[in-house]
Amino acid sequence: MTDIHWMTATELVAAYRDKDLSPVDVAEYLLGRIEALDANINAMALIDAETTLGQARASEERWMAGEPQGLLDGVPVAIKDLVVSKGWPTMRGSKTVDPNQPCEHDAPSVARLREHGAVFIGKTTTPEFGWKGTNDNPLTGITRNPWNLSKTPGGSSGGAGAALAAGYCPLAIGTDAGGSIRIPASFCGVFGLKPTFGRVAAWPASPFTTLAHVGPMSRSVADSALFLNVRGGRLTRQSGRIYSGQYGHAPFQIIYSAPYSDYLHLATTFPWMLLGLALIANFTWNPLLGNLGLTMILITLLLPLRH
Numbered sequence: 539m540t541d542i543h544w545m546t547a548t549e550l551v552a553a554y555r556d557k558d559l560s561p562v563d564v565a566e567y568l569l570g571r572i573e574a575l576d577a578n579i580n581a582m583a584l585i586d587a588e589t590t591l592g593q594a595r596a597s598e599e600r601w602m603a604g605e606p607q608g609l610l611d612g613v614p615v616a617i618k619d620l621v622v623s624k625g626w627p628t629m630r631g632s633k634t635v636d637p638n639q640p641c642e643h644d645a646p647s648v649a650r651l652r653e654h655g656a657v658f659i660g661k662t663t664t665p666e667f668g669w670k671g672t673n674d675n676p677l678t679g680i681t682r683n684p685w686n687l688s689k690t691p692g693g694s695s696g697g698a699g700a701a702l703a704a705g706y707c708p709l710a711i712g713t714d715a716g717g718s719i720r721i722p723a724s725f726c727g728v729f730g731l732k733p734t735f736g737r738v739a740a741w742p743a744s745p746f747t748t749l750a751h752v753g754p755m756s757r758s759v760a761d762s763a764l765f766l767n768v769r770g771g772r773l774t775r776q777s778g779r780i781y782s783g784q785y786g787h788a789p790f791q792i793i794y795s796a797p798y799s800d801y802l803h804l805a806t807t808f809p810w811m812l813l814g815l816a817l818i819a820n821f822t823w824n825p826l827l828g829n830l831g832l833t834m835i836l837i838t839l840l841l842p843l844r845h
Contacts, residue, residue: 542559547760554611554612561612572585580682583619585660608655609768610768612657615709616706617710618662618698621645671694683700698711699755714751729757740752
C-alpha cells in the first residue's frame, strides 16, 4: 500500500470501503506528520486535533455501519485561511482580525464538503488578506516550500500548496483572483484549478469581487474532479451571479449580488451605454431595487483587451 501521506482522496475512500484503513488511523497519522514537519514548513495557520479526530471518529462509525455520508467521507481536507468555517476563526493572515470573531457559518465549499463527510485537518496559511503571490504574513510568518525550504511555495494559497506537497492531506480548498491557486500549484508540483466564477460558490464576497474564485488543490486531477462533483447541488449562498447579454452591438453584464450584498453591478464596454444605464438606474431602478433591499447600483465601463 502507498504511504498514507501520499494516498489520494480516491485511494483513501477505497481503503475505507475495503476496511484496510479507518478515518481515525489516517487523521492521527497526518496530525502526527504535521506536528513533526510543520515547524520548518509552516503551512498550517490552525490545527485543532480534538475537532479533527471527532470528525474522524464519526466518519469511522459510518463506514463500520456501511453507511458513508458522501463521496469524501473520512477524507482529510485543508481549508485556506480566507475561507470561513464554522467553529474556527478565519484570521486572513492578519493581526488586525479579531481572533474572537463569531464562527457560526461555513462558506458554501466548506458546507458541501462537510455534508459529504470530509475531515477538516486544519486551516492553511495565506499572505495577509491574500494579496500577493508569495506566502508570508505578520500573523504566522513565512511559509516555505517543502521541496526546498529556502524557496517560497507561491501564493496566495501557498499554505495549501505546501501542505499538499508535504503530505499533510490529499485535498485542499484554495482561492484564486490573479493566480493564487495556480502559482502555488506550479511552485509545489501539485494540481490546482481556478474554475469559472460560480462553479464553486464564493461567499462571503471577496474584496477582489468576481475575480476571486474558489477552487480545488490536490495531488491528482481525479481528486480535484471529485471536489467539483461534491460541490454540486443546490447552493444556499453565492456572492454573485453573472448574466451576460447584448443590446444591438453593445455587450453588457449584470452581476447580481443580493441577498448577500446590497448592490447591483452593471458593466458594459460602450461609453454611451454606460451613460444610458446611469440615467435609467437613477430614475427607474433605484426605487424598485430599494424594495428588494438593495441600496446602490454600481455601473462600470469594461475595457476590452486588444491583441
